[in-house]
Amino acid sequence: MTASDVTIEYPAHSVSSAHTAVKGFTLNVEPGEIIGLVGSSGSGKSTVASVISGSAAMAPSRDGAPRIVGGALSVLGYDLKRTRGRKLSRLTFGIGHLAQDAGSTLTSNMTVAEIIAEPLFLRDKHFDANDAGLRAATLLDRLLLPVGMLNMLPHELSSGQRQRVAVARALVMDPVFLVADEPTAGIDVSVRGQVVDVIASLQRDRGASAIIISHDLDVLRRSVDRIAVLHEGMVVGLGTIDEVLDDPHHPYVQGLARTVSGDQR
């Protein structure tokens, strides 16, 4: 992905005027690279995620969806400002997007196996059912969930387990580029780092890349190659975690560095 000086706006609607949520967003993600995107609440992380994953452009009613109004954004070689229709669908099959709170929006009457495998059948209705089942089981196991959970319904799981099912669904198509918005939301603190680790290794091992959004630097620390720090819609820090925290230029990053104790670095 190559983003150069991207500005993203939510369009005006009846009660509110247009809102610029992201301004001057510049970031390159190389094949095989895992980037952590951090920043305070409202800094624009989810907005960036929905745009770079193509989800905003794919939204059924684009009325309220964020849109690129400036700069250039290329994902897997496609210019996202101009790509529409069938080309956009083809592009989004190569991108995994774990939306914020994805674990709480799983289809209630589908089993875990069906939820995880569904994207495979949306792309190819003749996809081999045994292969789909095997992929679902393997992902559950990698994400530290028992394979016996495959036949359960979402309401039978804890919120952290549902979130991991959503993570498995986002990974099932072997995406070339994964955008995971708070993948560890609701997951027990003791396994958060491991879950991010699994996501990062599955992508890295295939030469695929990922942007992993998290509030928590500790969760990202052992898995990501670099972090980008977003503040009020702009990248104000970029580099390895140590590079960013050891030499903070922006006041927001300086504050972030103070919250991370020296021995954790």
Ligand SMILES: Nc1ncnc2c1ncn2[C@@H]1O[C@H](COP(=O)(O)OP(=O)(O)OP(=O)(O)O)[C@@H](O)[C@H]1O
């Ligand atoms: N549908 C929308 N319409 C208008 N403005 C929006 C909309 N959604 C978000 N915003 C605004 O865009 C900005 C960025 O929001 P965004 O949700 O991307 O932040 P975030 O960093 O993901 O926050 P959080 O960590 O709380 O999820 C905020 O100022 C927010 O109020």
